[in-house]
Amino acid sequence: MYRVIVVDDEPEFREWLKSLMENSKDFKLVGEAKTGTEAVYLIPSVLPDLVIADMYVPEPDGLEVARYVQRHFSGMKAILVSAYEERVYERLAREEGALAFIPKARLSLDALRQALKGEAKQ
Amino acid sequence: MAKNADKAKNQLIKELEALHKRVAELEKSNSEIDRVDATQLKRKLVRSAAIEEMPDGVMLVDTEGKVVYVNKAFESLLGYKASELVGTSALELPTYRRSIDKERAKEALKEVLEKGTSEHIDIGAVNKAGEEIAISFAASVIKDAQGIPKTLVAVMRDVTRRRRAEEALRKREENFRVLIDNSMDISLITNSDMTVRYVSPSVERTLGHRPEDIVGKNALEFLSPEDVQYITANFDNFTRNPRQPVALEVRFLHKDGTWHVVEGITNNLVDDPTVRGFVVNARDITERKRAEEMLREREEHFRALIENSLDGIAIVNEDLTISYESPSAERILGIKPEELIGKSILDFIHPDDKERVSKTFKRLAKHPAQAIPAGIRYLHKDGTEHIMEGTANNLLNNPAVKGIVINYRDVTERQHAQEALKQREEHFRVMIENSLDDVAILNSDGDIMYQSPSIERVLGYKLDEHKGKNAFMLIHPDDRTYVIKTFTELVKKPGSTQQGELRTQHRDGSWRTLEVMARNFLNDPVVGGILANFRDITERKIAEQERIEHAAAMARAEELQLSLQRIIVAQESMRRDIAQQLHGSVQNRLIILLHRLTELEHKAPAGELAQEIKDLRQKLGELLDNQVRPISHRLYPSILRRGLVAALQSLGDQFEASLNIEMELDEQLKQRERLNPQLISEGVRLAAYRIAEEALTNVVKHTKASKITIGLRLLPEEWLSLTLRDNAQGFEPRSITGGRGLLMMQDYAEVGGGKCVVRSAPGEGTEVTALLPLSGPGAGHPEKASLLG
Numbered sequence: 001m002y003r004v005i006v007v008d009d010e011p012e013f014r015e016w017l018k019s020l021m022e023n024s025k026d027f028k029l030v031g032e033a034k035t036g037t038e039a040v041y042l043i044p045s046v047l048p049d050l051v052i053a054d055m056y057v058p059e060p061d062g063l064e065v066a067r068y069v070q071r072h073f074s075g076m077k078a079i080l081v082s083a084y085e086e087r088v089y090e091r092l093a094r095e096e097g098a099l100a101f102i103p104k105a106r107l108s109l110d111a112l113r114q115a116l117k118g119e120a121k122q
Numbered sequence: 123m124a125k126n127a128d129k130a131k132n133q134l135i136k137e138l139e140a141l142h143k144r145v146a147e148l149e150k151s152n153s154e155i156d157r158v159d160a161t162q163l164k165r166k167l168v169r170s171a172a173i174e175e176m177p178d179g180v181m182l183v184d185t186e187g188k189v190v191y192v193n194k195a196f197e198s199l200l201g202y203k204a205s206e207l208v209g210t211s212a213l214e215l216p217t218y219r220r221s222i223d224k225e226r227a228k229e230a231l232k233e234v235l236e237k238g239t240s241e242h243i244d245i246g247a248v249n250k251a252g253e254e255i256a257i258s259f260a261a262s263v264i265k266d267a268q269g270i271p272k273t274l275v276a277v278m279r280d281v282t283r284r285r286r287a288e289e290a291l292r293k294r295e296e297n298f299r300v301l302i303d304n305s306m307d308i309s310l311i312t313n314s315d316m317t318v319r320y321v322s323p324s325v326e327r328t329l330g331h332r333p334e335d336i337v338g339k340n341a342l343e344f345l346s347p348e349d350v351q352y353i354t355a356n357f358d359n360f361t362r363n364p365r366q367p368v369a370l371e372v373r374f375l376h377k378d379g380t381w382h383v384v385e386g387i388t389n390n391l392v393d394d395p396t397v398r399g400f401v402v403n404a405r406d407i408t409e410r411k412r413a414e415e416m417l418r419e420r421e422e423h424f425r426a427l428i429e430n431s432l433d434g435i436a437i438v439n440e441d442l443t444i445s446y447e448s449p450s451a452e453r454i455l456g457i458k459p460e461e462l463i464g465k466s467i468l469d470f471i472h473p474d475d476k477e478r479v480s481k482t483f484k485r486l487a488k489h490p491a492q493a494i495p496a497g498i499r500y501l502h503k504d505g506t507e508h509i510m511e512g513t514a515n516n517l518l519n520n521p522a523v524k525g526i527v528i529n530y531r532d533v534t535e536r537q538h539a540q541e542a543l544k545q546r547e548e549h550f551r552v553m554i555e556n557s558l559d560d561v562a563i564l565n566s567d568g569d570i571m572y573q574s575p576s577i578e579r580v581l582g583y584k585l586d587e588h589k590g591k592n593a594f595m596l597i598h599p600d601d602r603t604y605v606i607k608t609f610t611e612l613v614k615k616p617g618s619t620q621q622g623e624l625r626t627q628h629r630d631g632s633w634r635t636l637e638v639m640a641r642n643f644l645n646d647p648v649v650g651g652i653l654a655n656f657r658d659i660t661e662r663k664i665a666e667q668e669r670i671e672h673a674a675a676m677a678r679a680e681e682l683q684l685s686l687q688r689i690i691v692a693q694e695s696m697r698r699d700i701a702q703q704l705h706g707s708v709q710n711r712l713i714i715l716l717h718r719l720t721e722l723e724h725k726a727p728a729g730e731l732a733q734e735i736k737d738l739r740q741k742l743g744e745l746l747d748n749q750v751r752p753i754s755h756r757l758y759p760s761i762l763r764r765g766l767v768a769a770l771q772s773l774g775d776q777f778e779a780s781l782n783i784e785m786e787l788d789e790q791l792k793q794r795e796r797l798n799p800q801l802i803s804e805g806v807r808l809a810a811y812r813i814a815e816e817a818l819t820n821v822v823k824h825t826k827a828s829k830i831t832i833g834l835r836l837l838p839e840e841w842l843s844l845t846l847r848d849n850a851q852g853f854e855p856r857s858i859t860g861g862r863g864l865l866m867m868q869d870y871a872e873v874g875g876g877k878c879v880v881r882s883a884p885g886e887g888t889e890v891t892a893l894l895p896l897s898g899p900g901a902g903h904p905e906k907a908s909l910l911g
Contacts, residue, residue, distance in 0.1 A: 010710045016717055056705075056763060061799075063764065083709040084760055085751065088772035092764060095796065104713045105746060 002116070005031040005046055007039040007053035007065055008081075013104065017052065024109055036060035040068060048076065050116070055082035055089055055101070063096045070097030079115055081107055183212045183274040187231070190273070199257070199280055201250030212274075219246040219254060234261040234274060244281065256285040308384075310402040314392045316341045319399060328406040329384075330377025341402075346373035346381060361390050371407075382408040437525040440518060442466045442483060445525050454510075454532045456503030467528075472499035472507060486516050486526060497537070508534040543647060563651040566613045566644055568593045568606075571651050580658050582629030593654075598625035598633055609640070612652060616645040623659070634660045687873045694758070694808055694873075701758035709750050716742050759811060765795035766807045766842075770814055770832055777818045777830075786833040791842065802842070803898035809874030810834075810844045810894060813867045817846040817890045820863050825850035827887070840896040841876075847889040852882045867892070875899030 004027050006017050014032050021027040031046045033039035035058040043051060051069050053062035060068070066078035080093040085103040093101035100115035179196030183189055189212055192204045200217050207215065212231065218224045223245045230243045239262045247257045259278030263271045308329070309322040318341050321333045342350045349372040367387045374384040386404030391397035434454045437446035443466050447459035455470060468476050475498045498510045512530030560580050563572040570588050577583055588596065597605050601624040612620045619641045625633045638656040643649035719739040726732040761772040767787055774783040795801045814832060821827045827850035835843050864880055867890065871878035876894035
């Protein structure tokens with residue numbers, strides 16, 4: 001089971017993700033952060049398995065949070081999400097060591113599993 | 123002298139009488155013996171010192187008229203020895219001057235013999251040396267006891283000196299008399315109390331009073347109070363020395379009431395029993411006094427004139443030695459007149475001019491007057507060289523002058539002034555003739571006195587067409603008041619300058635603007651007016667106006683540009699805000715709704731409702747994908763928040779489908795931006811992004827390019843260059859000038875504080891280059907723009 005932290009300034013998104021994982025057996029939302037700063041404080045205390053961060057949370061932004069995770073927490077995963085769907089985000093996310101970039105419109109537990117599975121495959 | 127002579131004579135007579143008596147007594151007693159005794163006695167007598175040594179000449183003559191004795195004084199008086207005269211007849215003496223003297227001597231002798239004595243007789247005589255002498259003699263007869271004349275004694279002395287003195291006195295008296303008669307008009311005799319006893323009738327002619335008006339009155343009554351006071355005060359002095367004449371000059375009241383000046387000599391004869399008063403000889407000298415005064419004044423005047431004259435006056439002899447110098451010589455030459463006298467004028471002349479001066483004075487001998495050659499240089503005492511001018515007049519034949527009179531003056535300063543003037547004239551002439559400006563000289567009324575020939579070129583008028591006319595009439599009516607006011611101020615202050623512009627009419631009727639600089643030279647002997655330099659600045663004015671208008675247009679353009687930039691910035695800001703709203707609130711919510719619908723779809727039982735939910739979900743998905751997201755993106759590319767490199771990559775991704783895009787991104791910039799997405803200022807990121815977006819859109823829309831290279835390089839000093847180069851056919855640069863796309867790119871570049879240029883040539887594709895500072899506008903201006911060529 002993946003213990004998950006969500007980092008997004010949109011409460012509706014956080015609510016939705018929470019509800020999405022409520023009935024899930026492999027994902028559990030263990031923390032929420034509205035900003036990158038909150039996330040940077042929350043992550044060491046919660047030590048989640050997965051950080052789902054919006055690309056554009058207030059500073060530091062999602063990419064930086066991903067970089068932070070990648071640099072400081074071995075085994076912890078970061079997946080970046082955004083309402084935007086530009087391909088460049090995928091590239092950016094990868095550059096920062098994030099597991100994946102998933103446009104929010106296509107975000108689902110399956111998409112998360114897919115990303116995690118893809119990582120596991122590698 | 124005469125008295126002494128008489129005394130000696132009387133003494134002698136007495137002695138002789140005493141002797142004669144003794145002789146007579148002796149003769150009575152003893153005739154024979156006594157006769158001898160008598161002769162001896164006589165001999166004794168004559169030998170006696172008394173007679174022999176007498177200072178007067180003594181001659182004894184016997185009854186027969188023969189000289190029996192002469193004493194030493196007689197010998198020396200006439201130069202004859204006693205031996206030469208004794209025994210000679212008294213009337214045959216060789217000393218008689220002429221027969222008349224002999225006659226007078228004979229008569230005197232007869233008289234003496236008859237009367238026994240004689241008065242002094244003066245006769246002329248000739249001594250042995252032949253000199254005429256005057257002799258005065260007296261003679262007496264010595265009688266014997268019986269009363270018979272025995273001897274005649276003549277005592278005489280030389281009165282030549284007395285005679286001469288008397289003659290001189292007589293002559294002097296004569297002169298004095300003549301003087302009195304001729305010059306002293308008035309004779310006046312007063313008593314000792316000054317009461318007039320007599321006045322000559324001439325007083326009426328000179329002083330208007332009849333003698334009877336004056337006689338009996340006190341002389342002082344007629345004198346001025348000052349004179350009365352003076353005479354009264356000094357009366358004792360006048361009267362102390364009797365017979366000492368006192369000269370007085372008094373003012374005497376004429377009958378007509380005027381004061382006449384009277385000069386007189388007063389003789390105090392108060393102690394003279396015949397006069398007992400003052401004798402005054404006087405004359406009226408009023409006229410003379412007046413003439414004298416006039417003369418004195420004139421002399422004074424001329425003296426002052428000469429002494430104060432700026433000119434020097436010298437009188438030189440024929441040999442050029444100076445015999446007179448006026449006092450002004452000291453001022454002119456620095457040498458006192460007395461130092462100059464006796465010296466040659468050539469001593470003071472400059473060596474180079476000496477010959478000229480000599481020649482002039484030689485010519486002067488033939489001509490009565492001659493000008494001194496101009497510009498003769500002479501040496502001032504202080505060593506400086508001066509220039510002289512003057513005239514010389516030959517008055518050698520004038521007995522009052524007997525010389526050459528030179529009037530001269532120092533003209534050094536004048537000469538220098540003239541030279542300076544000449545130089546200034548030349549200066550002005552050159553100035554005016556070579557001036558690029560036009561020149562006019564106006565009098566103080568503004569009338570044109572002179573105009574330089576260039577007037578024709580400037581205003582089309584023929585030279586002198588306006589000469590004498592008033593310049594103000596040629597001036598534009600709107601400018602006239604100001605010009606006249608300025609001109610009036612200028613005229614008031616000599617040497618002052620006024621400057622300004624005015625409009626005047628060209629001969630062709632057009633108005634020309636002149637720039638005028640006028641200077642007041644009214645007091646200047648060369649110009650003597652207002653010197654106006656002017657030039658036509660109409661063209662310049664027009665150019666100036668154009669320049670101003672251009673500058674204003676530029677300023678307006680700049681203002682517009684700034685406004686445009688502000689609009690762009692505001693617009694972008696608004697777009698970004700809307701985009702963020704769309705993204706954050708709208709898009710995110712729509713996505714959540716979409717997810718909810720998906721969940722509902724899965725939960726709902728298969729059937730109509732499920733189908734409706736599915737349709738709804740699909741429509742919402744389409745709305746999101748096709749409307750909201752693109753609109754959001756178009757409004758503001760959010761990726762810019764991640765930096766320019768990311769944004770350009772994203773842009774490349776967007777156009778990848780239609781173009782082969784090659785990215786040449788500066789690695790250093792890429793790294794720096796990854797760590798700091800705010801490295802490049804937001805405006806610059808946006809500008810670069812919009813430029814690239816526009817360029818790509820243009821390439822896709824308007825060209826058949828298959829490939830485009832996007833280059834981003836970091837330049838020194840934190841500038842960056844963005845290049846988009848396509849492989850299309852290219853075009854004539856002119857054809858796109860002002861094209862909307864290009865303008866937009868340029869506007870964005872400027873918003874970013876940089877520049878954007880498009881280079882294109884047929885067959886060579888198109889290259890869009892933007893140069894932008896990392897930190898945006900205000901961070902130094904785009905000198906980097908020069909890199910764009």
